[in-house]
Amino acid sequence: MAASFVPRALFPTLDSLPRSYYLGHHAAGLAKMRTMLSQIDLVIECRDYRIPLTSRNPMFEQSLAGQERMIVYTKKDLGTVGGTHEDSRRHALLRHFHAPAPVLFSDHKSPRDVRQILTHIRASYEQQGSLTGSHLMIVGMPNVGKSSLLNALRREGVGKGKVAHTGAQPGITRKIGTSVKIIAPPEGEGSGGVYLLDTPGVFIPYVPDADHMLKLALCGSVKDNVIPPFTLADYLLYHMNLASPDLYSHYHPPTNDVMPLLEAIARQTGRLQKGGTPDLEGTAMWLVQRWRNGHLGRFMLDEVSAAALEQYGPAMDGEKQSSVNQMRRAGKEALRVKAKARRAAANGG
Numbered sequence: 001m002a003a004s005f006v007p008r009a010l011f012p013t014l015d016s017l018p019r020s021y022y023l024g025h026h027a028a029g030l031a032k033m034r035t036m037l038s039q040i041d042l043v044i045e046c047r048d049y050r051i052p053l054t055s056r057n058p059m060f061e062q063s064l065a066g067q068e069r070m071i072v073y074t075k076k077d078l079g080t081v082g083g084t085h086e087d088s089r090r091h092a093l094l095r096h097f098h099a100p101a102p103v104l105f106s107d108h109k110s111p112r113d114v115r116q117i118l119t120h121i122r123a124s125y126e127q128q129g130s131l132t133g134s135h136l137m138i139v140g141m142p143n144v145g146k147s148s149l150l151n152a153l154r155r156e157g158v159g160k161g162k163v164a165h166t167g168a169q170p171g172i173t174r175k176i177g178t179s180v181k182i183i184a185p186p187e188g189e190g191s192g193g194v195y196l197l198d199t200p201g202v203f204i205p206y207v208p209d210a211d212h213m214l215k216l217a218l219c220g221s222v223k224d225n226v227i228p229p230f231t232l233a234d235y236l237l238y239h240m241n242l243a244s245p246d247l248y249s250h251y252h253p254p255t256n257d258v259m260p261l262l263e264a265i266a267r268q269t270g271r272l273q274k275g276g277t278p279d280l281e282g283t284a285m286w287l288v289q290r291w292r293n294g295h296l297g298r299f300m301l302d303e304v305s306a307a308a309l310e311q312y313g314p315a316m317d318g319e320k321q322s323s324v325n326q327m328r329r330a331g332k333e334a335l336r337v338k339a340k341a342r343r344a345a346a347n348g349g
């Protein structure tokens with residue numbers, strides 16, 4: 001690495017970025033989730049490990065108040081190389097932060113991680129002693145890995161294959177599905193067992209500022225057409241430089257300028273348009289996708305420290321409360337628009 005290279009300490013504030021992100025079906029999903037909570041014994045709340053703070057949603061937390069829940073930090077493998085002292089420190093802080101709710105960390109491809117989650121689920125089920133079985137709901141931001149976890153729990157729990165669709169774009173799970181069995185009833189008992197319900201990405205990301213929006217977009221919780229590809233690639237470059245410019249040294253020497261990096265990658269990987277000009281936009285999305293798949297470094301986007309968690313503490317300040325109200329209003333408006341469109345379609349336009 002060039003000794004003189006100094007990474008940007010801050011990413012420039014981008015006032016033009018959209019700060020709210022809203023999908024109509026989220027509102028309907030959230031409303032439906034609320035009506036179903038009374039039949040749910042345990043909520044499994046998935047959060048993206050790389051953004052433990054940014055993935056918070058006060059509105060969602062309000063809806064779950066008083067519900068027994070378990071927090072699962074998904075995509076652990078993308079935020080860390082694993083097994084370091086730093087990981088243990090971070091895990092301890094997050095466990096303390098969410099107490100008394102149990103906190104687990106998962107890579108959906110790790111049978112060990114999935115079995116640990118199953119052990120907690122089983123303990124909760126046995127404690128309830130329900131004869132009719134235990135009903136769980138899995139919730140979390142779009143694209144956080146809910147369906148992958150559901151499939152993994154089912155695979156490890158009852159040895160059955162994939163039921164829920166997974167995908168690299170947010171919003172794959174659109175309808176609240178039926179429940180699937182993940183733990184069989186005890187031997188000799190016909191009824192019982194543990195059933196898990198998949199929900200759509202009802203955990204609408206809470207986006208108070210551009211930095212939140214960029215992190216959510218980089219992690220794939222916001223559709224890729226919301227943030228311009230160059231902005232997203234530049235934001236990734238900013239984080240790669242903070243982690244280590246060696247991450248892209250194969251393509252370019254350390255730089256704070258994303259365009260020459262994209263051009264170098266486009267040429268080296270053959271991403272060229274007619275006439276041989278580099279396809280910079282396509283390369284920007286390819287770069288982001290490479291990172292999302294763990295090929296350009298595994299690092300956190302949120303710094304997890306006691307002070308940062310304190311700042312994000314459970315108390316909701318005025319600003320957050322007003323954001324919750326805004327989201328509620330946006331939700332109601334989206335439902336009104338949808339209902340109007342349906343009425344218009346029923347009346348023949």
Ligand SMILES: Nc1nc2c(ncn2[C@@H]2O[C@H](COP(=O)(O)OP(=O)(O)OP(=O)(O)O)[C@@H](O)[C@H]2O)c(=O)[nH]1
Pocket residue numbers: 074075076077078106107108109140141142143144145146147148149165166167168169170171172173174200201293294
């Ligand atoms: N590396 C890694 N990738 C994961 C993990 N969990 C999920 N993914 C990937 O993340 C993407 C989204 O996963 P899904 O399970 O479809 O996410 P979802 O929360 O059900 O998505 P929505 O349907 O949009 O709400 C897929 O490409 C998965 O392969 C994980 O633990 N590690």
